[in-house]
Amino acid sequence: MPRLIRLAAAAALACASPALADPHPDASRVLSLGGAVTEIVHALGQQDRLVGRDTTSSFPPEVLALPDVGYVRALSSEGVLSVQPDLILSEEGAGPPETIALLQEAGIPFETIPEGHDAEGLARKVEAVAEALGVPDAAGPVIEEIRADLARVEQANAGGGQKKRVLFILSLQGGRVMAGGEGSGADAIIRLAGAENAVSGFQGYKPMTDEAVTAAAPDVILMMQRGDAQADSDHNASLAELAAMPALAVTPAVRDGAVVTMDGLLLLGFGPRTGAAALELHDAIYGAGS
Amino acid sequence: MSVCARDLRLRLGRAPILHGVDLTAQAGRLTAIIGPNGSGKTSLMRVLTGELAPHAGEALLNGAPIARQRPEMLARRRAVLPQQSALSFPFTVAEIVRIGLHSLAAGEAERGALIRAALAQVGLPGHAGRLYQELSGGEQQRVQLARALVQVWHPVGEDGPCWLFLDEPVSSLDIAHQLAVMRLAEDYARRGGGVIAVMHDLNLTAMFADHVLLMKDGRARAEGSPAEVMTDRLLSEAYGCELRVSHTPREGVWLLPQGARLAG
Amino acid sequence: MVAVDAPRDRPEGDRLEGDRRHVGRVLCLLLVLLLALVAILSLGHGASGVSAPRVLADWLAGRQIAPTDRIVLVDIRLPRLLTGILVGAGLAVSGAVMQGLFRNPLADPGLLGVSAGASLGAISGIVLGGMLPAAILSFTGWHLVPLAAFGGGWLAMLLLYGISTRRGRTSVATMLLAGIALAAMIGALSGLIVYYANDSQLRDLTFWGLGSLAGASWTKILAAGPLIAAALLAAPFLARGLNGLALGEAAAAHVGIRVQRVKAVAILTAAAATGASVAISGGIGFVGIVVPHLLRLLTGPDHRWLLVNSALLGASVLVCADMVSRTVIAPAELPIGIITAMIGGPFFMWVLLSNRRVIDL
Numbered sequence: 001m002p003r004l005i006r007l008a009a010a011a012a013l014a015c016a017s018p019a020l021a022d023p024h025p026d027a028s029r030v031l032s033l034g035g036a037v038t039e040i041v042h043a044l045g046q047q048d049r050l051v052g053r054d055t056t057s058s059f060p061p062e063v064l065a066l067p068d069v070g071y072v073r074a075l076s077s078e079g080v081l082s083v084q085p086d087l088i089l090s091e092e093g094a095g096p097p098e099t100i101a102l103l104q105e106a107g108i109p110f111e112t113i114p115e116g117h118d119a120e121g122l123a124r125k126v127e128a129v130a131e132a133l134g135v136p137d138a139a140g141p142v143i144e145e146i147r148a149d150l151a152r153v154e155q156a157n158a159g160g161g162q163k164k165r166v167l168f169i170l171s172l173q174g175g176r177v178m179a180g181g182e183g184s185g186a187d188a189i190i191r192l193a194g195a196e197n198a199v200s201g202f203q204g205y206k207p208m209t210d211e212a213v214t215a216a217a218p219d220v221i222l223m224m225q226r227g228d229a230q231a232d233s234d235h236n237a238s239l240a241e242l243a244a245m246p247a248l249a250v251t252p253a254v255r256d257g258a259v260v261t262m263d264g265l266l267l268l269g270f271g272p273r274t275g276a277a278a279l280e281l282h283d284a285i286y287g288a289g290s
Numbered sequence: 291m292s293v294c295a296r297d298l299r300l301r302l303g304r305a306p307i308l309h310g311v312d313l314t315a316q317a318g319r320l321t322a323i324i325g326p327n328g329s330g331k332t333s334l335m336r337v338l339t340g341e342l343a344p345h346a347g348e349a350l351l352n353g354a355p356i357a358r359q360r361p362e363m364l365a366r367r368r369a370v371l372p373q374q375s376a377l378s379f380p381f382t383v384a385e386i387v388r389i390g391l392h393s394l395a396a397g398e399a400e401r402g403a404l405i406r407a408a409l410a411q412v413g414l415p416g417h418a419g420r421l422y423q424e425l426s427g428g429e430q431q432r433v434q435l436a437r438a439l440v441q442v443w444h445p446v447g448e449d450g451p452c453w454l455f456l457d458e459p460v461s462s463l464d465i466a467h468q469l470a471v472m473r474l475a476e477d478y479a480r481r482g483g484g485v486i487a488v489m490h491d492l493n494l495t496a497m498f499a500d501h502v503l504l505m506k507d508g509r510a511r512a513e514g515s516p517a518e519v520m521t522d523r524l525l526s527e528a529y530g531c532e533l534r535v536s537h538t539p540r541e542g543v544w545l546l547p548q549g550a551r552l553a554g
Numbered sequence: 555m556v557a558v559d560a561p562r563d564r565p566e567g568d569r570l571e572g573d574r575r576h577v578g579r580v581l582c583l584l585l586v587l588l589l590a591l592v593a594i595l596s597l598g599h600g601a602s603g604v605s606a607p608r609v610l611a612d613w614l615a616g617r618q619i620a621p622t623d624r625i626v627l628v629d630i631r632l633p634r635l636l637t638g639i640l641v642g643a644g645l646a647v648s649g650a651v652m653q654g655l656f657r658n659p660l661a662d663p664g665l666l667g668v669s670a671g672a673s674l675g676a677i678s679g680i681v682l683g684g685m686l687p688a689a690i691l692s693f694t695g696w697h698l699v700p701l702a703a704f705g706g707g708w709l710a711m712l713l714l715y716g717i718s719t720r721r722g723r724t725s726v727a728t729m730l731l732a733g734i735a736l737a738a739m740i741g742a743l744s745g746l747i748v749y750y751a752n753d754s755q756l757r758d759l760t761f762w763g764l765g766s767l768a769g770a771s772w773t774k775i776l777a778a779g780p781l782i783a784a785a786l787l788a789a790p791f792l793a794r795g796l797n798g799l800a801l802g803e804a805a806a807a808h809v810g811i812r813v814q815r816v817k818a819v820a821i822l823t824a825a826a827a828t829g830a831s832v833a834i835s836g837g838i839g840f841v842g843i844v845v846p847h848l849l850r851l852l853t854g855p856d857h858r859w860l861l862v863n864s865a866l867l868g869a870s871v872l873v874c875a876d877m878v879s880r881t882v883i884a885p886a887e888l889p890i891g892i893i894t895a896m897i898g899g900p901f902f903m904w905v906l907l908s909n910r911r912v913i914d915l
Contacts, residue, residue, distance in 0.1 A: 052885065070886030073754060074761045076768050078630045079885030081622060082602035093754050097696035098769040106625045204752045341804050365810025372808075378657035378800050379855030384572030389798050393810030402570045419572035437801075441809060 021111040025134025027087035031080065033072045034091030036271035037113050038063055040129040041089070043272035044138045052083035059265050059273075077102040089113060089132055117188035117270055119150050126272065142272050149275030150192060153282045157194040164285050165198040166190045167218035167253065170205045175245060179208045185268040186222070192274070193281035195220070210247030220285050221253040224264035234261050260284040291317045291352045291450045293484060298337055298347040300330075307333045309508045310347065315501060317451035317484040320476055322495045322516075324488075325505030326529050331488045332373060332457055334505065338486065339370045339455050352450040365393035368453035369441035371434055373461070373488075377422055383409065383433050384418040390437035404443055408436040413470060427462040435459065435471065445483025454478055456487040460494065472498045496520055496535075504528055578859025581852060585866035589639070592870045596635050596877050601884035602626050629772075634880075636779075637770035638873040641835045644782035644827035646868020647789055649842025650849075650861050654796030655820045656726055659850070662842045663828035665733050666821060667710035670740040672832040673763070675706020677744050680758050681751045699762070700774065700833040707829035710736060715821055724817045726803075764889030765838035767876050778830035785827035788819055789861035796820070796857040838891050840898030841868050847902070851909055 031052040032038040038057035041050060053063050054072040069079045072091065077099045080088070088110045094100060103110055111132040116125050123143045130139035157163075168186035170178040180186030181202040190197050198218035199208065208216075221242060225234050239259045242248045253259065262284070266277045293315045300308040308330050315321035323331045336342045338349050340356040349356045351367060359367070369390065377386070387405045396404070409415055412432040417425070422433060435456075442452035456475060460468040468491070475485045476498050489495045495502065495516065502519040504512045506528045512519045525533045569576065598606040604626040612619055645663075652661045663669065679702030683691070686698075694701055714736055718729035748759065795816030798806035807813045831838070845868045849860055872890075875897070879890040 055886065068883075068886050070883075071757070071761070073757055074766065074768065074887075074889070076601065076880055076885070076887040078626055078880060079601040079887055081626060081630075082600070082885045084622075095758075096769045098771050098774075101696075102625065102629055102771075105629065106622060206749070336804075339808060341807060361807065361812050362810040365808065370805070370808040372802070372805055375801055375805055379659070379850065381797075381800060381855055382572035382574065384570050385574070385797075385854065385856050386801070388573075389801060389805075390809055392794060392798060402573075405570060418570055437809075 021113070021128045021132035022109065023131055023134040023136070024087045024109055024111075027109070027133070029084055029086045030133070031069065031083055031085035031088045032057060032090075033069075033075075033088065033094050034113070035059065035265060036125065036269050037089050037091050037129060039269065039271035039273065040113075040126050040142070041133070043126070043142045044130055044133065044135060046133050046135060046138070049133065051085060052080075059269070075099045081106060081108075087111070087132065089129060091115065115270075117185060118192070119147065122146055122270065122272075122274055125270075146272060146275035149279045153192065153194050153278050156282060156286070163194065163196045164219040165217070166193075166195045166220045166222050166285060167198040167213070167216055167251075168222045169242075170224070172241060172245070177208045177210075177213050177245075177248070178205055179213070180205055185270065188270070189267055189274070189278060189281060190222070192278035193285060194278075195282070195285050210245075213247045214250055216251075218251055218253045219256075220258045220260060221248070221251070222260045222262070222267075222281070224267065225261045235259060258285075291484075292350075293321075293338060293352075293453060293486060294348075294350040295334065295338060296348045296350070298334065298349060299345045300333055300337055300342060301345050302333070307508055308337070308344070311505070311508070311510050313338075313503050313510065313513060315484060315486050317453070318479055318482055319500035320479045320485045320487065320498055321501040321503065322487050322489045322499035323503045323505060324490075324492065324495055325511070329505040329528075330508040331505055333508075335455060335457050335486070335488055339368065340364055341370075351453065362393040365441060366447060366452075367442070367450070368455060369438035370455045371431075371438045371457060371459055373457040375430075375434055380421050380423055382418070383414065383420050383422055383425070386422050386433055387418075387437045387440055390439070390441040392441075394441070404440045405436075408439045408443070409433075411439060411474060412436045413467065428464065428467060431459070431462050432467070432471070435474075442483070445478050445481040451482055451484050453484040453486065456485065458488050458490055460489075460491060468494060492520065492525070492533075574854040574856060575859060578853040578856065578863060581849075582859060582863055582866065585863055585870065589866055589870045589873075592873045592877075593635055593639070596638070596873050597627070597631050599877055599881055600626065600631055601880060601887075606631075630770075633770040633772055633775055634767050634876060635873060636775050637767050637834060638876045639869040640775065640779055640782045641767070641831040641838065642841060642868040642870070642872025643865035644785060644831040644868075645838065645841045645872070646845040646864040647785050647861055648824040648828045648831075649868075650846035650857070650864040651785070651789075651792055651796065651820045651824045652842075653846055654792070654799060654857055655817060655824075656730065657800060659847055660843060663824050664737075665730060666825050666828075667714045667733050667736050667740070668707040668825050668828045669832060669837070670737040670744075671710025672703040672707035672829055673837065674710070674740045674744050674747075675702035675704070676762050676833075676836070677747050677751075677759060678702055678706070680762065681747050681755050697773070697777075700769075700777075704829045704833035707832060708825060710740065711821065711825040711829070722814060724814065724821070726817070761889060762836045763891070765836035765891035765894075766879070766887070766889050767835055767872075768880075768887060769834065774834045778834050781826040781830040785823040786865055788823040789865070790858075792816060792820055792823075793857035793861055797855075800855065836889075836891065838872070838894055840894045840902070841871055844898045844902050844905075845871060848905060851905065 028049055029051040030049045032041050032050055033054040035056040035058065038053055039059055041047060042060055050066055052069050053066045055068055055070060056072060057063050067083050069075060069083065073093055073095045075094060080103060085108055088108055090112055092112055092115045113125055113128045116122055126142050127139045130136050168180035168190065170180060179199050181204055182200055183203045184205055187197045198216045223238050238261055239257055242254050242259060248254050262281060266273055295311050295313040298308050298311045311334055323334060325331050337344050343357060384405055387408060391401050409418055412435050414429060414432055422430060438454060442454065445452055454475065459471050463471060472494055475487060479485045499516050502516050503510055504519050504524060511528050512524050520535060522534050604623050606627060609619055609623050609627055648663045652663050652665060653659050656665060676699050679699035683698050714729055714733055717732045718725050751759065795811050798809055798811040803813050846860060846864045849863050849867060853859055875890050875893045878893050880887045882888055
């Protein structure tokens with residue numbers, strides 16, 4: 001089912017290229033579905049038009065005050081209608097399709113924002129949101145900022161030298177390494193930060209066997225921060241946990257204590273902060289000022 | 291009218307159970323099937339009631355092959371009291387007996403009356419509202435008998451006699467109820483119905499049976515009146531232990547294993 | 555010897571002790587009222603605060619109705635209510651029928667392989683659906699997952715039925731054991747497909763497993779309604795057959811019940827109703843076990859009222875659970891399977907503990 005929507009979305013994009021979304025400058029009750037979309041609305045300075053959000057929208061913190069219509073892939077039609085939106089901005093894959101069809105029948109404009117994990121894709125996302133909200137000019141500065149951050153990463157890497165190999169570990173549940181493979185968000189942010197994903201050969205997040213982890217020999221291990229823990233203590237706890245696992249203990253990353261922990265939403269949100277996130281990750285991997 | 295077995299052969303899986311059994315049970319009589327454990331009594335009964343299809347041979351009820359009678363019609367001509375029954379849900383006694391009326395065309399008032407009468411006849415008149423599973427084993431057996439009775443309440447139906455098949459009907463009853471149930475069966479036969487009972491108790495068999503089939507190793511060893519079949523020689527040979535038949539002063543026959551001692 | 559030649563001597567209405575059908579009849583009436591009440595409540599409540607009585611009054615008075623109000627009532631709440639009734643009734647009746655067939659109060663249609671097959675179908679639809687040729691996709695549209703779930707459930711049941719039927723006789727015991735083996739194989743296959751799922755598909759799978767009536771639509775009602783209705787219509791025929799089966803298959807055959815026919819109808823209708831329910835609402839647990847069990851405690855195991863009452867109570871329970879599901883954290887909604895399990899689990903435990911006497915028998 002989600003694939004279907006994606007196909008439909010792709011087809012719509014192909015037909016109606018440069019205009020990414022219909023403009024709705026008068027929309028004053030906007031429902032934003034998707035963490036990145038909500039962040040972009042804020043970055044564009046349009047937060048006052050928001051009347052609702054989905055569960056994944058949790059940044060900036062003030063959006064938490066908005067009513068939550070549930071998980072973006074399992075929306076309830078009446079729940080959505082109850083916030084009386086006159087425009088819905090959604091990331092790809094909103095559902096179930098019956099609900100989306102009903103919302104369209106109810107005559108509420110529904111704009112799907114294309115997914116994108118690289119510089120171009122991020123720019124398209126911001127442009128799409130800005131166009132949908134009828135403020136196309138506001139997109140420029142936001143995109144500029146993202147590009148500037150990414151340019152600094154590239155600049156820092158321009159000196160050449162070996163790219164570091166980074167292993168993203170989503171979880172260590174039960175001593176099993178759940179790693180980010182090709183096509184995952186982690187893979188994308190690692191590339192943006194000018195490093196290389198230490199694992200390949202599988203798609204998305206998958207459990208890895210111990211031997212493959214050892215063979216991957218990552219220079220750096222990247223993990224998400226847990227809760228509100230102080231960065232330092234979180235880092236130390238993660239390192240201790242990793243060192244306790246024989247397969248990981250022998251990797252260069254753990255040997256050198258090269259473990260990076262970052263806020264999950266910042267790291268994998270792919271919104272306006274992604275440029276900054278890539279820069280922060282780059283600095284953490286290669287050391288600030290390198 | 292009769293229930294007949296003609297050269298019945300039965301296999302369960304690969305094991306042969308019946309090797310060509312013949313039997314003729316007349317309506318109006320109580321026919322007992324006796325024999326040691328594993329001799330094929332219950333299997334024969336299961337073929338005669340239509341539960342198992344014989345591998346060869348034929349079973350007839352009132353002249354028609356059992357296999358070709360429609361289930362509802364067969365149910366109106368014969369009822370079966372199984373050796374044991376397990377119940378899965380807490381039904382009341384009345385609900386259990388009512389199941390016996392499944393194939394009967396009768397009004398609600400008649401059904402209620404039949405259930406009451408059958409329960410009275412098996413000596414459980416006040417038990418209609420009790421939960422079946424709370425009764426003793428003997429009481430449960432009598433409830434099952436009542437269920438069989440309502441199914442063929444009138445010994446002679448529109449198209450011939452009705453039949454009661456009883457598989458060890460007195461196995462968990464005390465002596466008084468054993469006699470009561472056997473008298474009930476005898477009475478059913480006297481009124482024109484047919485009764486075929488698998489019996490373990492040779493004394494009761496001798497007291498009540500009109501006709502006896504003695505089985506051994508899946509074969510009929512002897513068939514005839516009790517006097518013909520229940521002889522020292524035939525019984526001792528069939529059961530594999532020495533038995534002697536001695537007659538009590540009154541009518542009826544008592545059998546005692548050789549050397550057994552009676553208390554007192 | 556008591557001859558029953560004059561049964562009319564007994565006054566009409568002289569009720570036989572131990573006959574609990576009048577209790578079932580009274581309960582049936584109460585359950586119809588309960589369902590009506592719950593249905594009215596359900597139509598009147600929702601996240602949007604649209605007032606059903608006001609809209610109805612406007613409509614009757616010939617005043618204009620806001621399009622949103624019409625959509626909320628006619629396209630959202632009404633289909634959901636009907637779906638809830640259909641699914642609840644279907645699951646509860648299927649549960650009661652399966653318990654009668656397997657002679658076990660804990661049996662459910664899951665033993666027929668329906669649930670496992672349906673879940674494999676749904677998983678395949680969610681994860682592999684995108685690989686199908688475009689022609690098929692455009693034909694099935696959004697209904698790919700429900701169709702796959704129904705097909706999967708039905709296929710698994712037919713397979714199991716085929717395996718356990720020899721020479722025209724279905725062995726319930728074989729079915730039980732083969733069902734366990736089949737569930738294990740299907741589980742492995744599902745696991746394999748889940749492994750290849752991406753993150754959003756995994757979220758979809760999780761939500762599917764928790765069940766929801768959120769996808770209710772008139773199309774689904776028209777598709778699943780007849781299948782569930784068939785199970786409800788077969789109930790009266792099945793009732794006496796299942797009563798007989800409580801005494802065992804042999805005894806049931808002796809009283810003239812066509813045992814094989816009862817088994818086949820029970821299996822086919824329960825599988826159809828469950829398959830349709832699971833297809834349109836995902837995995838909703840507990841209704842099929844708790845509802846018949848509760849009714850058996852009230853009116854006894856006689857299936858003549860048990861099946862009808864199960865349908866009514868099952869419908870009420872599910873409509874209530876759905877009402878909680880869509881209002882408790884509105885505007886978001888909680889998957890309904892969480893609610894049936896959260897309320898059903900402890901309630902079932904309480905019923906079991908307070909009725910040990912009957913259950914331990």
